[in-house]
Amino acid sequence: MSDFAIRNLADGEQRSAFALLYQALHRGALTDEHWGRRSPGFLADRRYGAFAEDELIGTAGSFGTELAVPGGALLPTGAVDGVGVRADHTRRGVLSALMGEQLRDLVRRGEVLACLHASETAIYGRFGYGVASLDQRVRITRRAARLHQDAPAGGRVRLLAPEAAVELIPALYRRIAPSRPGMLSRPEVWWPMRFERFRGHDGGHIAAVHTGADGDDGFVVYQVNERHGAQPHTADLTVHDLHAAGPEALAGLWRFLLGMDLVDELHAYRPVDEPVAAMLTDLRAWQVTGVEDESWLRILDVPAALAARTYQRAEPVVLEVSDALLPENSGRYRITADGAERLGDDTEAEVRLGVDVLAMIYLGAWAPSALAATGRLQARTPEAARRADELFGTPVKPWCGTGF
Ligand SMILES: CC(C)(COP(=O)(O)OP(=O)(O)OC[C@H]1O[C@@H](n2cnc3c(N)ncnc32)[C@H](O)[C@@H]1OP(=O)(O)O)[C@@H](O)C(=O)NCCC(=O)NCCS
Structure with a gap:
């Protein structure tokens, strides 16, 4: 008791x-x-x-x-x-x-x-959450980071006053996101958390919008902090929120940030497959200082979640999912290129996994065969794990990109 x-x-x-x-x-x-x-x-x-x-x-x-x-x-x-x-x-x-x-x-x-988003990684697995997206922590040496001549030119970038940012950015986010698996719609209750930072609590966030051929198509929220006592005068720029509708807007926003006078280093958390390093003349200017768990996902309704996503072309595989806290999810599911269906217990399972591990493969962050090699899931044959790899694979890596 x-x-x-x-x-x-x-x-x-x-x-x-x-x-x-x-x-x-x-x-x-x-x-x-x-x-x-x-x-x-x-x-x-x-x-x-x-x-x-x-x-x-x-x-x-x-x-x-x-x-x-x-x-x-x-x-x-x-x-x-x-x-x-x-x-x-x-x-x-x-x-x-x-x-x-x-x-x-x-x-x-x-x-x-x-x-x-977990403060410590040892806590949430026991409740059925699994790491469903990763992000890379990057440090960019600004003076070495030049965009390659073949990089998209991008459009114009303009700074916004805080009052204009509060008006413009939520609508712009709604229009250009979610563009990757794992991204969230941002409801009205979320925005006050972002906007309080324009009002100085964490030291003055600044917003800028990118305009391309078809109008506004990207934005960045960043902060610049002087390095106290440094001679000559230098500063660090932290990117808090950056979303772009396509490669032009992405290159345009980074061109703007990399051109910021007096800034020595830039710091950001970005999707693991964001192609900005390949846009630079010197790849080493983009230093990945860590790859970390970003979003932890808990699948509450396994049949609905499996039915809602699409799968890549491959031969079917039968999963057996176990969920101790929400046992109605436990069972067998056939995954095919055309969708997912629940099966009776008489069909033989090929891949056995907990609901936390299902969350790890669900958005495409992890390959089932790699998890089989670590013991996190059990595959009857290596070939069954490879079929699961193909079906669950995604063309882009998942990323949330919304702090909360
Ligand atoms: C993290 C926190 C919420 C855990 O609360 P708690 O009431 O102590 O957790 P419980 O007693 O229910 O613990 C449940 C299990 O998680 C484990 N656990 C809890 N916190 C843990 C931690 N920080 N690291 C490792 N294991 C942890 C417990 O040992 C226990 O394990 P068991 O099931 O094997 O016995 C609490 O310590 C806290 O508020 N920490 C500071 C703020 C914070 O980190 N918040 C989380 C933000 S995402």
Whole structure:
């Protein structure tokens, strides 16, 4: 019997939940000013609290969105955010209780997927989440980074005042994204998190828009920080958000960033297959300093998720999926180039995997045969794993690109 209870937050309890998160993430005390900026996006709806004798000791929430899957369908998704347990109540099952309650709630809401970005990688696998997209952390030495003469010329880039950015960027994102598996629609509740940073909390984010032959087709949000005490004067530029409708806009935005006076280095998290390094005359100016887990995906409704994505041409394969927390997902599924169907238990399975590992292959981040080699899934024959590789493969790598 646990000494805490889980319930939905009531209206009026949001601020204490946000303050708890702040403390759990070691961000210090929450000020009125900061809460004023964050409160519009921090709703009680979809947010749980764990209470011990009426005192809030943990919280977890989500916002409703859609996630793009291979083939372009957008699936109803709960984006899980604001997870924290008070430091004097950790390792007593509070998170596990919050996660269990939340999974059941997301299923009741008809959401097919849940996704999150993890503070630490050891936490979420046990709840059926798997790493479904990776990103590369890059450092670019600006003075060495020249775009090759064959790189697309790109169009014009203009800086936006914060008020104009708030108006323009959400509509532009809606028009040009999601362009990769794993990308999210950004609901209204998401934008206040982005825009509070234009207002100086994290030190002045700047927005710029790219205009190509058919109008606005890309944007970047970035920040420049001087290197204190450095002589001569130098600065670092951090790219926070960059989306482009195509290669012209992508090259145009990077040309703009790489031309920024007084900047020494640029830093960004980008899709692992973004082709910018190949646009440079000196490939070594684009230094990959890490490849990391980006989105963790939880497939809540396996039949719906498997039916919603497209597959590459290959011979069929039969999967056996196991899901201890949502057992209605456990079962056998035939995957063909034309789709997926659920089978009875009398069909022999060729590839056995947990729902967390299904999430790893679902958007195309990992090849099933590579996971078979690590023991994360079991394939009856190497040839069955190769068929699964072909069916689940995607022309571009998945990427989320939306922080939350
Ligand atoms: C991470 C955090 C939410 C875990 O909450 P908790 O209530 O201690 O978790 P639980 O007691 O339910 O633990 C569930 C399991 O996860 C493990 N676990 C929890 N946090 C872990 C961590 N940081 N690293 C490794 N394992 C962890 C526990 O050991 C336990 O394992 P078991 O099932 O084998 O017994 C909490 O420590 C916290 O708030 N940390 C700071 C803020 C943070 O990181 N938030 C997450 C943002 S994504």
